Amino acid sequence: MAAPERRDLLGLLGPLYRNLRRAEERCAQESGLSMWQYAVLSVAAREEGQSQTQLADRLGYSRNRIVGDLDVLQARGLAERRTDADRRRNSIHATRAGAAVVAEIQRAIWAAEDELLADLPAGGRASLQSLLEHVGARPEPRG
Template sequence: MTRRERRDLLELVGPLARGLRRIEERSARAAGLSMWQYAVLSAASRQEGLSQTEVADRLGYSRNRIIGDLDLLQERGLVERRTGSDRRRHHIHVTPAGRETAAEVRAAIWTAEDAMLAHLPGRTRESLQDLLEQVLAAPTSSTERG
């Protein structure tokens, strides 16, 4: 039995990640958003009331650049920024229109992801999703480490 040559994980997931990014960019653009604006909207809709700093940190996004994205999302009526007990800290609340927009973009993304992975049997696609979630949930697999 010969041992299969191992490839670096980045070599394997890099092309996939680039394809997924293109899907997300295209889906967000169809809703009049940038990929980052969708990411902010999506993260804020998953946990209501996060501060803009918390959202930026969760996304690995610039704390300064998120302000412009939030301005646009707020102008479009997709989010509201509310001040908490610390008047300098703004908490993000997604409006019903924002939730609907996020759901539409997410549905478009999932449709395109399914098309991208259509050559895989359904159980294999589910296993891939499960494995990726397990890797990200493991305490030693923080994507925030340098």
């Protein structure tokens, strides 16, 4: 008897990831932001006072490209740069308007997620969320 086929997790998660990413891009664009601008603003709203470098590193995003995104967010009144105690560094803060936009986009993303996962059995979404949170909290393996 042949062993059951085991599939790589990335192969299983890939289609879900692509669908979730498309939903997030669409929801951000409907509010006039790029997906990366939303991601930057979202982290700035959740973790106030980080530097541009910290934000970029937290998101795995280019330290050069984040500057343009922050320029757009600041010009739209959604985020602000504040001079830190070390004058060579700015801390990034979401404005009230920025936090409201994050909340609006988040609601739209969650609705899209619910639609995408609607065929899961009862409790499936909560189980998936719990598993992903557990695995995501673990440190990266060395190697």
